[in-house]
Amino acid sequence: MDTMDKFNKWNEVKKKTEDNKRKLGIKSRDIFWAKIGQNIGSEEYGKNDSFARPIIIIRKLTHDLFVGVPLTSTIKDNDYFYSFEYNNKSNGLTTNSAMILQVRTFSIKRLMNKTGVISKKDFEVVIEKLKGLFSPT
Numbered sequence: 001m002d003t004m005d006k007f008n009k010w011n012e013v014k015k016k017t018e019d020n021k022r023k024l025g026i027k028s029r030d031i032f033w034a035k036i037g038q039n040i041g042s043e044e045y046g047k048n049d050s051f052a053r054p055i056i057i058i059r060k061l062t063h064d065l066f067v068g069v070p071l072t073s074t075i076k077d078n079d080y081f082y083s084f085e086y087n088n089k090s091n092g093l094t095t096n097s098a099m100i101l102q103v104r105t106f107s108i109k110r111l112m113n114k115t116g117v118i119s120k121k122d123f124e125v126v127i128e129k130l131k132g133l134f135s136p137t
Contacts, residue, residue, distance in 0.1 A: 003038075010038035010051050020109040026066060029123045030057040031086060033112040036070060044070045044102040056098055056118055056126065061105065068106045069126060071096040082129055084122040089115050100129045 001009070017035050026032070034055045036046040046052045055068040073096060077083045080101040088094035094116070118126070 006038045009049075013037075013049075013051055017109055024108055024111055026057050026060055026108065026111070028057055028059055029118050029120070030114055031055070031071070031088075031116045031118060032057065032114050034068065034070075034106060034110045035112065036106070036110065044072075044099055050112065052112060054096065054115055055106070056123070058103070058126070058130070064108050065105055066108065067103065069098045069100060069130070070102045072099055073097075079129065079132060082122070082126055084118060084125075086116045086118055086122075098126050098129075100126065100133055103130060103133070 013035060014037065031054050033052045034046075035050050035052045036044065036055070037051050038046070044053070054071040056071065058067040058069055060066045072081075075083045075095060076097045081097045081099060083095060083097045085093055085095050098118075
């Protein structure tokens with residue numbers, strides 16, 4: 001499927017996602033699958049038919065918005081990535097990397113299902129790396 005086809009397919013998923021009326025309770029450290037879409041350039045995008053990937057809830061901002069960090073199964077550990085294990089509800093012990101450089105604000109409407117929780121220790125490391133991302137050099 002070429003890029004324009006992906007954008008057209010994402011647009012159909014996005015329209016249905018906008019109509020989502022479900023109310024979810026979220027907390028910092030939760031890991032949810034979220035429809036993050038087909039994005040532009042080097043922005044991280046979702047996979048499969050729902051254009052989704054797991055994300056860590058960093059902080060709830062309003063009843064509809066939160067700050068999240070997408071995850072990848074590619075294992076990396078540097079200033080912009082942090083690898084950790086968590087108990088995935090459907091797959092057992094799972095290793096992912098938090099893509100620190102892809103932090104952004106999301107609508108709760110994008111969330112699909114909760115898949116786990118990052119440990120307090122690992123969450124603290126993610127927060128420190130996020131602080132480093134925004135600290136001037």
